[in-house]
Amino acid sequence: MTRPIAAAVALLVLAELYAVVRLDRDDVLVVSGVALVGGLVAVRWSLRPDRMSAPPASEADERAAALQRWAVRTETMISWSEATRADWDRRLRPMLARQFELATGQRRSRNVEAFEATGRMLFGAQLWQWVDPENVSRTGGREPGPGRAALDEILQRLERV
Numbered sequence: 001m002t003r004p005i006a007a008a009v010a011l012l013v014l015a016e017l018y019a020v021v022r023l024d025r026d027d028v029l030v031v032s033g034v035a036l037v038g039g040l041v042a043v044r045w046s047l048r049p050d051r052m053s054a055p056p057a058s059e060a061d062e063r064a065a066a067l068q069r070w071a072v073r074t075e076t077m078i079s080w081s082e083a084t085r086a087d088w089d090r091r092l093r094p095m096l097a098r099q100f101e102l103a104t105g106q107r108r109s110r111n112v113e114a115f116e117a118t119g120r121m122l123f124g125a126q127l128w129q130w131v132d133p134e135n136v137s138r139t140g141g142r143e144p145g146p147g148r149a150a151l152d153e154i155l156q157r158l159e160r161v
Contacts, residue, residue: 003046005039005042005043007039007042008035008036008038008039008040008042008043009039011035011038011039012032012035012036012039014035015028015031015032015034015035016028016032018031019031077091077092077151078148078151080092080145081145081146081147081148081150081151082145082147082148083145084141084142084143084144084145085137085141085143085144085145086137086141086143087145088130088145088146089136089137092145092151093130093131093132093133093135093136094133096130096131096154096158097131097132097133099158100119100122100131100158101115103158103161104118104122104161106118108133116128116132119131119132122157122161123154123157127150127153127154127157130146130150130154131154
């Protein structure tokens with residue numbers, strides 16, 4: 001955008017210098033007008049809508065980008081499941097507990113006993129300990145997490161609900 005404006009200003013200055021050198025005042029108006037119109041056309045040309053906006057992404061590109069984001073998120077979740085218990089408690093447990101609440105319709109805040117009973121019934125005692133939002137370990141920084149197999153089983157059981 002600055003190039004057309006700079007070119008128009010330079011052309012106007014050259015037109016003025018031409019008029020001063022020739023000492024012909026009649027040409028100044030015509031040459032200045034032509035330079036001004038040329039500059040305005042250049043500015044208008046540079047502001048065309050197709051040059052200002054990026055080309056619209058196709059539906060296939062959007063789907064590919066969404067699939068890429070999903071794959072990255074899944075890889076991150078798997079790495080958290082294979083890390084320490086602190087990583088599991090900090091990152092996966094809140095997400096899994098929220099998904100459990102949404103899938104079953106049981107709100108922990110309404111009835112804690114029913115929430116825990118539903119969790120034990122759906123996951124079993126072994127897996128419920130990894131979903132239960134109250135089972136966060138304060139000293140589990142070095143303990144291993146349950147791993148990918150447990151995450152897979154929890155997600156499969158949530159899927160079945």
